Each structure stands twice: as structure tokens, then as C-alpha cells.
Amino acid sequence: MAERERIEVISSSYRFTHTLNLFLYTMLIITGLMLFSIDLTAWLAYSVGSPLATGIPTTEPIAQGVQWARAWHRFLGHVWGALIIIYPLYLVITRRLTTFIPLKKGLRKQIREAVAVSKYYLLGKPLPEDIANNMDRHNILVAHTAILLVVSSILLSVSGLAMVYRDAIGLDLEGFRLMLLLHDVGFGMGVLYVLLHIFAVLDPMNRPLLLAMFGDGRVSLRWARNHMPKFVEKFLKKKEEEERIQEQLHM
Amino acid sequence: MVSLTFPRRDEGVAVLVRLDRCIGCRACQVACKEWNSLEYRPTEFSPTFTTPQDLEPNVWKVVFFGEITREYPTGFADPYVQPIPFNCVHCQTAPCARACPVGAIKVSDEGAVVIEGRECIGCGYCQEACPYNVPRQREDGTYTKCTFCVDRIQHGMEPACVAVCPTEVFEFGPASQVLASAEAERAAGKEVYGLNLDSYVGGSIRWVYSISKDKAHALKIRLPEKATVPFNFLREVLNPVIRYGAVLGAALLAVIGVIHEVKYRKERVKALKEATKEKGGKE
Numbered sequence: 001m002a003e004r005e006r007i008e009v010i011s012s013s014y015r016f017t018h019t020l021n022l023f024l025y026t027m028l029i030i031t032g033l034m035l036f037s038i039d040l041t042a043w044l045a046y047s048v049g050s051p052l053a054t055g056i057p058t059t060e061p062i063a064q065g066v067q068w069a070r071a072w073h074r075f076l077g078h079v080w081g082a083l084i085i086i087y088p089l090y091l092v093i094t095r096r097l098t099t100f101i102p103l104k105k106g107l108r109k110q111i112r113e114a115v116a117v118s119k120y121y122l123l124g125k126p127l128p129e130d131i132a133n134n135m136d137r138h139n140i141l142v143a144h145t146a147i148l149l150v151v152s153s154i155l156l157s158v159s160g161l162a163m164v165y166r167d168a169i170g171l172d173l174e175g176f177r178l179m180l181l182l183h184d185v186g187f188g189m190g191v192l193y194v195l196l197h198i199f200a201v202l203d204p205m206n207r208p209l210l211l212a213m214f215g216d217g218r219v220s221l222r223w224a225r226n227h228m229p230k231f232v233e234k235f236l237k238k239k240e241e242e243e244r245i246q247e248q249l250h251m
Numbered sequence: 252m253v254s255l256t257f258p259r260r261d262e263g264v265a266v267l268v269r270l271d272r273c274i275g276c277r278a279c280q281v282a283c284k285e286w287n288s289l290e291y292r293p294t295e296f297s298p299t300f301t302t303p304q305d306l307e308p309n310v311w312k313v314v315f316f317g318e319i320t321r322e323y324p325t326g327f328a329d330p331y332v333q334p335i336p337f338n339c340v341h342c343q344t345a346p347c348a349r350a351c352p353v354g355a356i357k358v359s360d361e362g363a364v365v366i367e368g369r370e371c372i373g374c375g376y377c378q379e380a381c382p383y384n385v386p387r388q389r390e391d392g393t394y395t396k397c398t399f400c401v402d403r404i405q406h407g408m409e410p411a412c413v414a415v416c417p418t419e420v421f422e423f424g425p426a427s428q429v430l431a432s433a434e435a436e437r438a439a440g441k442e443v444y445g446l447n448l449d450s451y452v453g454g455s456i457r458w459v460y461s462i463s464k465d466k467a468h469a470l471k472i473r474l475p476e477k478a479t480v481p482f483n484f485l486r487e488v489l490n491p492v493i494r495y496g497a498v499l500g501a502a503l504l505a506v507i508g509v510i511h512e513v514k515y516r517k518e519r520v521k522a523l524k525e526a527t528k529e530k531g532g533k534e
């Protein structure tokens with residue numbers, strides 16, 4: 001393969017799911033914030049709520065705006081919940097889940113890599129050669145932050161559903177209090193994940209990946225060799241194998 | 252969460268409930284319904300005098316009957332039924348008002364904590380935050396509770412339940428005066444509930460109770476020893492941590508990101524220059 005050739009690092013299903021998730025997550029954060037911190041979002045609640053409250057003497061614009069956001073939060077919560085169940089299931093069934101592969105390394109190796117990658121991101125220090133040469137599709141920090149995301153998503157979806165179906169499942173007052181607290185904890189963890197994620201993807205080193213995510217999912221082979229050599233090695237091997245099978249079939 | 256200003260503890264009004272004077276006639280419970288036009292419903296037969304069993308959307312005041320054993324210094328003991336008229340105690344820094352995500356719970360200059368029904372979205376956060384489990388959900392989804400008869404007290408009248416009491420259980424008046432009466436009760440050897448409570452409710456409530464020490468355990472029937480809700484307390488701690496943490500974190504990461512970007516661009520320009528130089532040298 002020529003160095004200028006481009007290889008696919010992000011599948012189309014992943015790109016679609018990521019974009020959908022990005023939209024739903026953003027909307028859930030905005031609508032959630034209208035309950036979490038009305039002092040900051042009252043202007044938005046008012047602007048949405050004033051047409052809804054017009055002509056109804058028993059209500060008031062901000063309350064209507066928040067109510068509207070709350071209804072959307074619950075609806076989008078269900079859609080998002082379905083997405084975070086269906087997509088990971090698909091990945092597991094088709095054996096495409098690669099995010100957690102770095103966790104197979106020993107703990108000491110994981111810590112060394114995490115420190116090296118953090119030093120790169122925070123201080124701009126180049127990665128030690130052995131770590132750079134062994135880089136797979138995802139680095140160890142991606143795996144660690146993905147755990148944060150998974151825990152946060154479980155907390156948000158389980159507590160969210162419990163609150164929506166509070167009466168149906170017979171949740172008592174203390175249970176509701178706990179669910180609301182867990183929802184806030186999940187929200188805090190989610191916010192932390194989003195910050196770290198945005199910081200990492202905007203790093204100049206990852207620019208081709210960012211473009212690939214919102215483009216055709218491909219990066220140049222030369223870039224991939226430098227940033228994920230282990231992945232390229234596996235990718236080329238797989239490709240060779242496929243070509244050999246094709247050849248044998250045509251003989 | 253909403254930021255509110257609460258009148259100081261000695262500002263506004265308060266009520267001292269002298270439980271030793273209560274005969275359990277329930278006139279206050281009825282007057283509350285009457286004044287606030289709250290619908291009546293037949294209640295179920297139960298083994299206690301308390302009826303209905305707890306607050307309801309249309310029952311803002313309930314006289315609870317605590318069945319206790321009163322012990323005398325002689326060693327003699329007898330069963331005793333202590334009535335406890337109970338409604339929203341109008342916490343000093345009402346946690347329900349702090350928790351309401353739309354600011355539907357107003358605190359008047361008198362210290363009355365009032366749910367404005369028009370603004371309520373029915374989320375239940377107020378009930379979640381209340382250590383006394385007071386707010387109740389109406390059939391239309393909104394929450395409701397005792398208003399301290401704010402419509403009466405702002406026009407120079409006593410609350411309806413206070414006005415009807417035949418044995419003058421309730422002393423209603425300026426908070427400073429009522430606090431002094433409560434202190435006097437304490438000095439006279441009575442148990443006083445409501446003056447030294449958790450910081451979660453602002454340390455005190457505006458409906459303060461006094462009772463003889465030998466009957467004091469009856470208070471537990473409806474008044475918790477610890478006026479706090481640990482899960483909601485944690486939420487209140489977490490809220491600013493998430494807000495300010497997110498803003499600070501984003502600012503910090505943005506600065507690091509910009510430094511990175513500048514460094515990266517400089518390095519690229521240098522590399523490009525070197526590459527063109529090498530090319531030029533070769534030619």
C-alpha cells in the first residue's frame with residue numbers, strides 16, 4: 001500500500017452513532033441544565049415558555065419553558081437509552097469493540113502508558129519510543145475515560161428511568177432521593193468525560209481523526225503508521241489475508 | 252437550584268405551639284380546610300385517632316395522636332395520648348424553596364414559605380428536599396402545602412388554625428417575641444423543638460413546639476430529631492462542584508490546548524522551512 005493511501009479507522013456505523021449520540025447528549029445536557037441551574041438558564045426557559053404560556057392564566061412562561069424542556073428530556077432520554085443499549089450490543093456481537101483492548105495490558109504497563117500519554121497532552125512531552133511503537137487504535141487513556149463514560153451512562157439511564165417510572169415501580173421517597181442524587185453524580189461524571197474528550201480530540205495530534213469522524217472515516221496510512229502502528233500492522237495483515245483468499249478463489 | 256433571600260430568624264412572624272394545652276379537638280385541622288377551601292373526603296376507620304393518617308393534597312394540617320407511656324417519679328406509669336397538631340413548619344432557610352428548580356416556592360417577608368401553584372411543574376423536588384415530608388401532589392400534578400395563611404397574615408390577621416383554637420395552643424406574633432416565649436418555656440423546664448436544628452433548615456423553624464419533658468418522646472411521632480435529608484444535602488454540595496468545576500476545568504484545558512496548538516504550529520513552520528531548505532540545497 002502506498003503511504004499516501006488512506007485507511008478506514010472509523011466505520012460508517014460508528015460515525016452515524018457518534019453523531020446521533022452527540023446530538024442526543026447535547027440536548028439532554030441542555031434540557032437537564034434547565035432543571036439543574038435555572039439561575040443560568042431562565043432566559044432560555046422564558047424564551048421557549050412565553051409562547052406556550054400565552055393565554056393560559058394558570059401558568060407562567062418560565063415554568064412552561066422548563067416543563068417543555070423536562071418533557072423533551074424524558075423523551076430524548078428514552079431514545080438515548082435505546083441507543084446506548086443497541087450500539088454496544090452490536091459491537092460486542094460483531095466483535096468490533098476495540099476501545100477496551102488496552103486494558104488487557106498489565107496494570108504497571110497501563111499506568112506507565114497513562115502517565116506518558118497525560119504528559120504528552122498536558123505538557124507536550126513526546127511519548128517514549130517503546131510506547132509510541134506499540135500504540136494500538138486507542139491509547140490507554142481512551143479506555144480509562146471510556147470506563148468513566150460507561151459508569152456515568154449507567155447511572156444516568158438507570159436513575160433517569162427509575163424517576164420517570166417512579167409510581168409504576170413503587171419507588172418510595174427515599175428511593176427517589178437516591179435516584180436524583182445518582183443522576184447528579186452521573187451528570188457530573190458525564191460532564192468530566194465531555195471536557196476530557198473535547199480536549200483530547202482537539203489536540204493537534206488528533207486532528208486527522210477529528211476530520212475522519214466528521215468526514216469519510218479515513219486517515220492517511222503515513223499518519224496511522226506514526227500514531228497507531230500496532231493497529232496498522234493488524235490492519236495490513238488482515239488485508240493481506242483477504243487478498244490471498246480472493247486470489248485463491250479466482251485461481 | 253435557586254438562590255433566595257430568607258428573612259432573618261428574628262424577623263417576620265412565628266408560632267409557638269404549646270402542646271401541653273392541646274386537647275386534640277381538631278378545630279385547627281378543620282379551620283385550615285375551611286379557610287383554604289380544601290375539599291373534604293370521608294376517611295377510613297383506623298386504630299388511631301389520627302385521621303387522615305398523614306398530610307394530603309387537601310389536608311395541610313393534621314392532628315397526630317402519639318400514644319405514649321408517661322412515667323411518674325413514683326414509678327407509676329400510665330398510657331397517654333398526646334395530640335400533635337402538625338403542618339409545614341416553615342423552615343428558616345426552607346430547603347424546599349432552595350430545591351425548587353423553577354423558583355415556584357416563594358418566601359414572604361414574614362417568612363411564610365408558599366408554593367405558587369401557577370409556577371409549579373410537578374417535579375417533586377420540594378418533597379424530596381423536605382425533612383418533614385410536607386409537600387403533597389395534587390391530581391393535576393402540582394404540589395401543595397400549608398401557606399402559613401399568608402393571605403391572612405399579610406392583612407393583619409392570625410392564621411386560620413391559630414384563630415380557632417379553643418385552648419390557645421398557638422402563640423402567633425412577631426418572630427422575636429415568639430422566640431422569647433419559646434426560650435421562656437425552655438427556662439421553665441419544658442422540652443422545646445425547633446430552636447436548635449440542623450443547618451440544613453437554617454438552624455430553626457417558624458413553628459416551634461414546647462411540651463413537658465415527661466411527654467417529650469411524643470414529638471418523635473412526626474418531628475424528626477435530625478432535620479436534614481442527607482441525599483439532598485449531598486446534591487446541594489455537588490451542584491456548585493459540578494458548575495464551577497466544569498467552568499474551571501474547561502478554562503484550564505482551553506489554556507493548555509491553546510499553548511499546545513501554538514507550539515505545534517511553530518514546530519510545523521520550522522519543519523516546513525527546514526524541508527524547503529534541504530530541497531533547495533539538493534537542487
Ligand code: HEM
Nearest residue numbers: 028029032033035036070077078156157160161163164187
Ligand atoms: C446524557 C444523559 C443525561 C444527562 C446529561 C441528564 C441530565 C440531567 C440533569 C442535569 C437533570 C437535573 C438534575 C437536577 O436538577 O439536579 C436531570 C433530571 C432528570 N433526568 Fe436526566 N440526564 C440524562 C439522561 C436521562 C435519561 C436517560 C433519563 C430517563 C429517561 C432521564 C430522566 C431524568 C428525570 C426523570 C429527571 C428529573 C426531572 C424530571 O422529573 O423530569 N435523564 N437530568
Ligand code: SF4
Nearest residue numbers: 339340341342347381
Ligand atoms: S417543612 Fe418542608 S415544606 Fe415546610 S418549609 Fe420546611 S422544607 Fe419546606
Ligand code: SF4
Nearest residue numbers: 351371372374375377
Ligand atoms: S413540585 Fe413544584 S413547587 Fe415542588 S419543587 Fe417542583 S416545581 Fe417547585
Ligand code: SF4
Nearest residue numbers: 283338397400410412
Ligand atoms: S397556617 Fe393556614 S394554611 Fe397553614 S395549617 Fe394553619 S390554617 Fe392551614
